[in-house]
Amino acid sequence: MRKQVEQIQAATVLFAGDSGDGSQTIGTQMTETSAIVGNDVATLPDYPAEIKAPAGSLAGVSGFQLHFSSETIHTPGDSCDVLVAMNPAALKVNIHKLKDNGILIVNSDNFARKNLRLAGYADNPLEDDTLTKYQVFPVELTTLTRRALEDTDLELSKRDLCKNFFALGMILWLYNRPMDYTIRWVKTKFSTKNPHLIEPNILALRAGNTYCEATEQFAISYEVKPAEFTPGKYRNIAGNTSTVLGLVAASHQSGLQLVYGSYPITPASDILHGLANYRNFGIVTMQMEDEIAAVGVAIGAAFSGSLGVTGSSGPGLALKSEAINLAMIAELPLVVCNIQRAGPSTGMPTKTEQADLLQMFYGRNGESPVPILAACRPTDCFDTVYEACRIAVKYRTPVIFLSELYIALGAEPWLIPNVEDLPKIEPNFQTDVDGFEPYLRDPDTLARPWAKPGTPGLEHRIGGLEKSDITGNVSYDAENHEKMVNIRAEKVKRIATEIPTTEIYGAQEGDLLVLGWGGTFGVIRTVVETKLEEGCAIGHVHLRYLNPFPSDLGEVLKRFKQVLIPELNTGHLRQLVRSEYLIDAIGVNKVQGQPFHVYELESKISKYL
Amino acid sequence: MKKKKSSGIPLGVPTLTQKDFMSDQDVRWCPGCGDYSILAQTRRIMPELGIPQENIVFISGIGCSSRFPYYMNTYGFHTIHGRAPTIASGLKMANPDLSVWVITGDGDALSIGGNHFIHLLRRNFDINVLLFNNQIYGLTKGQYSPTSEQGKSTKSSPFGSLESPFNPISLALAAGATFVARSLDRDPEHLRSIIKFAFEHKGTSFIEIYQNCNIFNDGAFFQYTEKETKADNTVFLEHGEPLVFGKEDEKGIKLNNFQPEVTTETNDTDELIVHDQYAENTTLANFLARMSDMPEMPHPIGIFRSVQQNCYEDMMTDQIAFAKQQRGEGNLEELLNAGDTWVVE
Ligand SMILES: Cc1ncc(C[n+]2csc(CCOP(=O)(O)OP(=O)(O)O)c2C)c(N)n1
Numbered sequence: 001m002r003k004q005v006e007q008i009q010a011a012t013v014l015f016a017g018d019s020g021d022g023s024q025t026i027g028t029q030m031t032e033t034s035a036i037v038g039n040d041v042a043t044l045p046d047y048p049a050e051i052k053a054p055a056g057s058l059a060g061v062s063g064f065q066l067h068f069s070s071e072t073i074h075t076p077g078d079s080c081d082v083l084v085a086m087n088p089a090a091l092k093v094n095i096h097k098l099k100d101n102g103i104l105i106v107n108s109d110n111f112a113r114k115n116l117r118l119a120g121y122a123d124n125p126l127e128d129d130t131l132t133k134y135q136v137f138p139v140e141l142t143t144l145t146r147r148a149l150e151d152t153d154l155e156l157s158k159r160d161l162c163k164n165f166f167a168l169g170m171i172l173w174l175y176n177r178p179m180d181y182t183i184r185w186v187k188t189k190f191s192t193k194n195p196h197l198i199e200p201n202i203l204a205l206r207a208g209n210t211y212c213e214a215t216e217q218f219a220i221s222y223e224v225k226p227a228e229f230t231p232g233k234y235r236n237i238a239g240n241t242s243t244v245l246g247l248v249a250a251s252h253q254s255g256l257q258l259v260y261g262s263y264p265i266t267p268a269s270d271i272l273h274g275l276a277n278y279r280n281f282g283i284v285t286m287q288m289e290d291e292i293a294a295v296g297v298a299i300g301a302a303f304s305g306s307l308g309v310t311g312s313s314g315p316g317l318a319l320k321s322e323a324i325n326l327a328m329i330a331e332l333p334l335v336v337c338n339i340q341r342a343g344p345s346t347g348m349p350t351k352t353e354q355a356d357l358l359q360m361f362y363g364r365n366g367e368s369p370v371p372i373l374a375a376c377r378p379t380d381c382f383d384t385v386y387e388a389c390r391i392a393v394k395y396r397t398p399v400i401f402l403s404e405l406y407i408a409l410g411a412e413p414w415l416i417p418n419v420e421d422l423p424k425i426e427p428n429f430q431t432d433v434d435g436f437e438p439y440l441r442d443p444d445t446l447a448r449p450w451a452k453p454g455t456p457g458l459e460h461r462i463g464g465l466e467k468s469d470i471t472g473n474v475s476y477d478a479e480n481h482e483k484m485v486n487i488r489a490e491k492v493k494r495i496a497t498e499i500p501t502t503e504i505y506g507a508q509e510g511d512l513l514v515l516g517w518g519g520t521f522g523v524i525r526t527v528v529e530t531k532l533e534e535g536c537a538i539g540h541v542h543l544r545y546l547n548p549f550p551s552d553l554g555e556v557l558k559r560f561k562q563v564l565i566p567e568l569n570t571g572h573l574r575q576l577v578r579s580e581y582l583i584d585a586i587g588v589n590k591v592q593g594q595p596f597h598v599y600e601l602e603s604k605i606s607k608y609l
Numbered sequence: 610m611k612k613k614k615s616s617g618i619p620l621g622v623p624t625l626t627q628k629d630f631m632s633d634q635d636v637r638w639c640p641g642c643g644d645y646s647i648l649a650q651t652r653r654i655m656p657e658l659g660i661p662q663e664n665i666v667f668i669s670g671i672g673c674s675s676r677f678p679y680y681m682n683t684y685g686f687h688t689i690h691g692r693a694p695t696i697a698s699g700l701k702m703a704n705p706d707l708s709v710w711v712i713t714g715d716g717d718a719l720s721i722g723g724n725h726f727i728h729l730l731r732r733n734f735d736i737n738v739l740l741f742n743n744q745i746y747g748l749t750k751g752q753y754s755p756t757s758e759q760g761k762s763t764k765s766s767p768f769g770s771l772e773s774p775f776n777p778i779s780l781a782l783a784a785g786a787t788f789v790a791r792s793l794d795r796d797p798e799h800l801r802s803i804i805k806f807a808f809e810h811k812g813t814s815f816i817e818i819y820q821n822c823n824i825f826n827d828g829a830f831f832q833y834t835e836k837e838t839k840a841d842n843t844v845f846l847e848h849g850e851p852l853v854f855g856k857e858d859e860k861g862i863k864l865n866n867f868q869p870e871v872t873t874e875t876n877d878t879d880e881l882i883v884h885d886q887y888a889e890n891t892t893l894a895n896f897l898a899r900m901s902d903m904p905e906m907p908h909p910i911g912i913f914r915s916v917q918q919n920c921y922e923d924m925m926t927d928q929i930a931f932a933k934q935q936r937g938e939g940n941l942e943e944l945l946n947a948g949d950t951w952v953v954e
Pocket residue numbers: 671672673674675690713714715716717718741743745746747748749754
């Protein structure tokens with residue numbers, strides 16, 4: 001008998017389990033498949049802070065949330081249609097995210113007394129009435145996986161590790177998705193180092209799929225039709241990968257060797273890992289002894305005429321500030337990636353936040369203007385970090401590229417750009433000896449010459465002591481110092497003359513402008529879309545350029561009666577906008593290590609409409 | 610002395626003189642400062658290295674000594690306190706053809722930059738490090754430094770400093786440095802020859818230079834540098850030669866129960882320690898380094914260790930070449946289109 005298939009517009013699935021249960025893996029696989037069959041997707045991985053928290057504990061729960069849709073979406077979803085909980089702890093941590101009447105699949109094998117106790121359940125929730133508002137599907141995932149792998153050679157202890165693929169097989173069935181992409185991935189993933197794991201994982205996957213088909217437990221499956229996309233070639237991409245590719249592209253297009261200095265830190269390490277693979281692009285990655293050394297090698301590389309880039313997160317940025325200032329006064333191109341996480345201090349390293357903005361603006365001694373750009377979604381990391389490289393090279397200045405955990409780890413479909421369409425990056429090295437002065441500037445950009453060591457006749461000395469205008473010699477002259485401070489500020493301001501003017505989504509003037517930056521883009525856009533449908537005079541501006549602001553921003557803000565600035569901090573952009581434009585912008589702020597929910601923002605915004 | 614040089618530093622541009630290495634900036638050290646001599650010897654030896662000025666880069670941190678790059682007519686970068694090794698590493702990595710020189714002080718290299726210093730040595734970039742050791746913080750006007758003797762009375766330690774000093778040679782050896790030497794600001798000829806050996810060594814070359822700060826720590830090294838006392842308080846290391854010292858080379862150093870001992874029976878050279886700077890094993894070098902912590906022993910001056918090991922920048926260059934050979938020159942189009950893709954019509 002063919003089971004019933006129901007058409008739905010979108011679904012949100014949350015995979016949760018112990019950090020060793022492989023929820024991230026199957027979540028990623030479900031994302032890949034959903035993207036390839038044409039849905040729009042948005043994801044939110046949620047890692048525990050400890051690598052190996054005690055098995056079964058609340059602290060050890062790792063989750064992966066995936067939203068897929070036949071419509072354009074911008075967020076991983078507020079609440080879930082399906083929760084896969086591999087143990088009681090995963091259930092406890094995540095059950096509040098499941099919608100009423102949502103599907104709850106639990107590995108009932110893990111609901112023995114010990115695990116219940118670890119999760120703080122006095123009674124087994126599968127046996128009392130605590131879960132009555134959900135559709136509960138207890139499945140003996142461990143037993144069934146063992147049974148499926150009975151005939152394999154895999155050691156008994158390793159068989160249980162395949163149970164995540166059993167669960168994935170079930171979810172693929174539930175949403176009528178092909179298994180081919182996952183099977184292909186399993187084959188490539190394990191082909192070199194662990195070929196003996198290929199067959200068992202595929203068997204478990206198939207067994208999960210057949211289980212749903214064969215048993216009466218599951219009566220209905222769902223189908224989410226492809227979304228409408230701009231024609232072109234797509235792939236699914238996470239923010240950090242997008243950053244990696246943006247850096248490789250900038251190096252390639254500028255003809256400058258990329259030297260990336262870094263020191264491992266969550267959530268920036270993946271950029272180091274990613275770039276380390278691309279030696280065949282001539283890319284040098286240097287894992288240094290600390291973040292200061294990491295920015296140091298990037299500055300040394302920049303001095304030599306390479307594309308020097310360093311990457312870290314908030315604590316690392318704190319260490320780098322003195323060196324960024326050196327690059328600023330030495331006027332060397334440098335790109336500094338800050339993949340923000342929740343602070344202060346070590347804070348909550350695996351949680352998201354946007355609370356480093358003022359640190360990036362003001363966290364250096366003296367007058368230290370540095371351009372700051374922020375990516376707003378995973379795919380946007382590519383364009384934004386590329387643009388950061390372009391500005392750094394053109395204006396001979398350090399540029400800060402901001403990303404944040406939420407978009408760094410989140411993934412979505414990416415319309416792959418054409419290489420020919422990428423903006424030009426021209427190093428324009430100084431080679432002419434005639435009239436060369438280290439601090440003689442381009443009249444338009446105010447950039448100084450980039451004269452790299454090895455060029456005959458251009459020997460010169462730079463450094464962190466105040467420079468004399470034009471000659472670059474050390475100077476303690478009072479007037480000169482003020483002049484140089486102003487020139488450096490003016491140089492950064494001039495960037496505004498070539499960046500795009502402000503784009504307003506929705507109403508071009510009216511009651512409320514929602515102004516955002518960074519990873520809040522998706523939530524803001526979703527809410528603004530709804531409000532526009534309701535007929536409100538609301539607009540959305542999302543800033544990529546935070547320093548300098550687009551030249552028309554002040555004028556745009558004044559076209560609305562009120563300006564609302566949602567941020568995952570206590571009001572950094574709001575403070576900047578208020579002082580720059582003297583407008584009484586209102587903040588919507590959240591500092592919980594979690595992104596905004598759509599409903600949260602919607603209720604806040606509704607108050608002003 | 611082994612000769613190199615397998616690196617790409619282009620050699621053989623003759624006809625430069627020390628004048629070519631003088632920049633147009635006025636030298637601003639206190640009159641009588643040992644830094645002048647180090648600058649003069651460096652300028653004098655540069656033409657002999659046979660590399661064009663444009664391929665030479667001096668990188669310094671912060672301190673009196675770190676003003677050095679401004680006075681050399683080469684490329685130069687006066688960076689931030691303690692971080693010169695990091696900037697030099699990035700520079701050398703990005704362009705291995707450059708001859709890179711780090712100028713640092715005892716505070717710069719061993720306090721604030723201690724971490725970078727040891728990591729630079731273990732990575733073995735082909736970089737030369739000149740540490741101006743004056744056992745004091747000169748630029749900040751005379752606080753004790755990590756090489757100051759314990760009990761030193763300074764502005765910041767009116768009752769005497771509590772810390773026991775680093776022995777920079779021992780530290781460098783422990784960090785795996787492949788070239789370790791000591792020289793003196795007041796022995797121009799020796800200093801020039803050591804600088805030249807350092808240049809010729811492929812790998813990180815570390816030279817500790819005893820430097821007199823006549824303002825805040827005058828005479829700290831006089832017993833090793835001045836005519837009357839030098840011969841009795843120093844022993845000059847010569848590869849393959851027994852360790853002898855004194856005005857007439859009348860004293861020698863022998864081993865007694867794993868301890869160095871001064872002997873006056875220098876005719877029996879079998880008894881004396883014979884220097885081997887090329888020994889892979891660092892036992893002898895460590896032993897010699899520790900002699901300067903022993904008041905009764907002369908301070909060794911010269912090359913403690915000089916061994917060949919792979920340089921970071923060469924290994925990286927090889928990895929890049931290998932990756933290109935294995936996977937082909939990076940193709941951006943292919944990279945962007947890699948993985949599972951789909952087409953929307
Ligand atoms: C981050 C930072 N901290 C402190 C200083 C102040 N400072 C400049 S030089 C110096 C010590 C220099 O001593 P040393 O390296 O021995 O050099 P010398 O002046 O003796 O040649 C200090 C503490 C600084 N410039 N930067």
